[in-house]
Amino acid sequence: MSSIKLDNLTKKYGEIDVIKGVNIEIKSGEFVVIVGPSGCGKSTMLRMIAGLEKITNGNVLIDGKVVNDIEPAKRDVAMVFQSYALYPHLSVFENIAFGLKIAKLNKDLIKTKVSQVASALELSDQLNKLPKQLSGGQRQRVAIARAMVREPKVFLFDEPLSNLDAGLRVNTRIELAKLHQSISATMVYVTHDQVEALTLAEKIVVLNEGVVEQYGTPMELYFKPVNKFIAGFIGSPKMNFIDAKVVEVNKKGCKLNILDKVIDSYFSFQNVKCDQGLSLGIRPENLTVVSQRDCLFNGSVEIIEYLGEYNLIYIRIPQQELLCIKVDIKLSFNVSDDVCLGAQSENIHVFNEDGLSIYE
Ligand SMILES: Nc1ncnc2c1ncn2[C@@H]1O[C@H](COP(=O)(O)OP(=O)(O)OP(=O)(O)O)[C@@H](O)[C@H]1O
Ligand SMILES: [Mg+2]
Numbered sequence: 001m002s003s004i005k006l007d008n009l010t011k012k013y014g015e016i017d018v019i020k021g022v023n024i025e026i027k028s029g030e031f032v033v034i035v036g037p038s039g040c041g042k043s044t045m046l047r048m049i050a051g052l053e054k055i056t057n058g059n060v061l062i063d064g065k066v067v068n069d070i071e072p073a074k075r076d077v078a079m080v081f082q083s084y085a086l087y088p089h090l091s092v093f094e095n096i097a098f099g100l101k102i103a104k105l106n107k108d109l110i111k112t113k114v115s116q117v118a119s120a121l122e123l124s125d126q127l128n129k130l131p132k133q134l135s136g137g138q139r140q141r142v143a144i145a146r147a148m149v150r151e152p153k154v155f156l157f158d159e160p161l162s163n164l165d166a167g168l169r170v171n172t173r174i175e176l177a178k179l180h181q182s183i184s185a186t187m188v189y190v191t192h193d194q195v196e197a198l199t200l201a202e203k204i205v206v207l208n209e210g211v212v213e214q215y216g217t218p219m220e221l222y223f224k225p226v227n228k229f230i231a232g233f234i235g236s237p238k239m240n241f242i243d244a245k246v247v248e249v250n251k252k253g254c255k256l257n258i259l260d261k262v263i264d265s266y267f268s269f270q271n272v273k274c275d276q277g278l279s280l281g282i283r284p285e286n287l288t289v290v291s292q293r294d295c296l297f298n299g300s301v302e303i304i305e306y307l308g309e310y311n312l313i314y315i316r317i318p319q320q321e322l323l324c325i326k327v328d329i330k331l332s333f334n335v336s337d338d339v340c341l342g343a344q345s346e347n348i349h350v351f352n353e354d355g356l357s358i359y360e
Contacts, residue, residue: 001028002076002153002186004049008058011044011210018044020210021058026203028063029184033197035233036207042190045207046156049188050079062154078147079156082163084139086131086146092118093127096145103150117149120182121175137168141175148179157189161196169193176200194236198222206230228355231281237312239281239349240323242297246276256280259297259318269350271358278358281349284312284326287341295340299323301333315339 004026011019019041026032034042047053049060051072059066067075086095093114100110118124121141131139140160147155157176161169173196180187180200191197197204198218206213206221206229214221214230225231231239248255253266258280272278299317306329313333315323325341327333350358 001184002063003028003061004154004186004188005061005064006045006049006058007061009045009048009055009060010057011041011048011053012056018210019048019056022207022210022212024205024212024215026186026188029186031180031187031189031200031202032205033201033203034188034190034205034207035192035194035197036205036213037233038192040207041210042207043158046079046158046188046190049154050077050156051075052079075154076152077154077156078150078152079158080143080147080160082159084131084143086139086142088131090130091127092123092129092131092134092142095131095142096123096127096149098146099150113149114145117145120148120179121145135168137164137172140164140172144172144176144179148183151183153186155185155187155189157187159190159192162192169196173200194234198234204234206233208233224357224359225281225349226357228279228281228351228357231349231351231357235283237284237324237326239283240287240321241351242280242282242317242320242323244278244280246272246274246278249274259320261297263296267345267348269358272350272352277353279351279355281351282343282347284324286343286347287323287325288343289325289327289331289339290342292340294342296342298338298340301335301337301339304333304335315341317341 006022006024009019009022036042044053048055055068059068096114097110118127121144123141123145126134126138161172164172177200189200201218204218204221205215208229214226221230221234225234242258245257246254247257247262249272253268254272256263256267297317299315301313302316302322303314305312311327311329313325313327317323352358
């Protein structure tokens with residue numbers, strides 16, 4: 001187990017700033033997930049922790065010690081990539097044992113360690129096969145086993161499950177969660193998958209163009225996104241945004257004009273001024289079809305997606321992007337139906353003109 005600290009970590013490729021002064025502390029034994037749009041610098045950050053990428057400025061500290069100039073093999077860090085990078089001519093056993101052989105462990109100890117790890121990852125029956133004789137999921141497990149067997153202080157995963165089919169992703173995700181519970185190693189994990197991020201992470205880093213937008217628990221990011229970017233990035237389907245304008249502020253709260261209609265009730269938003277433009281964020285699971293009395297705005301049904309467990313209804317409202325609502329399968333809708341939409345005020349996120357959250 002080891003703590004990791006990124007202290008003003010910066011990476012430039014020529015004149016291009018890729019990582020722009022990242023400060024993050026990862027506690028010993030924590031499972032931290034890094035998410036962010038393609039090209040935002042996730043892999044670069046991971047590779048700098050591993051020592052595979054030169055640091056332009058700032059420091060990487062492992063257990064309080066600056067490791068900038070320590071070569072990858074001596075950092076006690078194991079990295080698992082999206083492409084399994086197995087040695088094709090070596091058997092599964094030899095692939096898993098590779099690092100231990102290099103470290104000159106004795107044969108019996110290597111055998112014991114490999115069989116323990118193989119059993120944990122359900123690879124015991126595959127040890128004599130070559131990588132080409134395995135399925136994608138099995139190969140990925142060999143790559144994970146090869147990292148595990150070294151018992152590193154830190155595991156770094158760069159989208160390790162993205163080549164697997166849906167079912168295997170779920171199984172391997174659960175294996176990883178179990179692995180983390182059983183060995184309580186520090187893990188840093190990059191993914192594009194919302195579900196993986198929310199289920200595996202104790203903390204999530206949201207990176208955007210080389211800058212950390214928010215670092216917190218999955219619940220903090222989901223319920224208290226600090227800005228519109230985070231609000232739109234965390235959660236699937238993504239949060240709906242609707243423009244509004246403050247038309248009155250007094251002791252009771254503020255009144256809003258939404259889509260050219262002044263709503264006849266007060267909202268308890270703080271720190272807003274009359275005439276101020278706002279963006280209201282409402283998640284698909286919180287936007288509901290309501291009676292005329294509770295209506296915030298009207299729209300018409302444009303697309304219906306039947307997903308079995310629930311349906312997603314996409315609603316056209318004037319001059320805004322299509323809104324998405326998640327509805328019970330028992331509710332029936334038809335394309336072109338007119339609907340009134342509303343939400344509980346505690347489920348409405350509010351952002352100012354700069355996209356920053358305003359909380360009550
Ligand atoms: N060797 C390199 N030389 C120049 N630019 C690079 C190099 N490696 C990465 N970059 C640039 O750095 C930026 C970040 O790349 P990185 O691979 O870290 O992104 P990422 O967040 O992992 O993206 P993805 O989700 O697509 O894997 C990109 O704009 C990329 O083009
Ligand atoms: Mg990447």
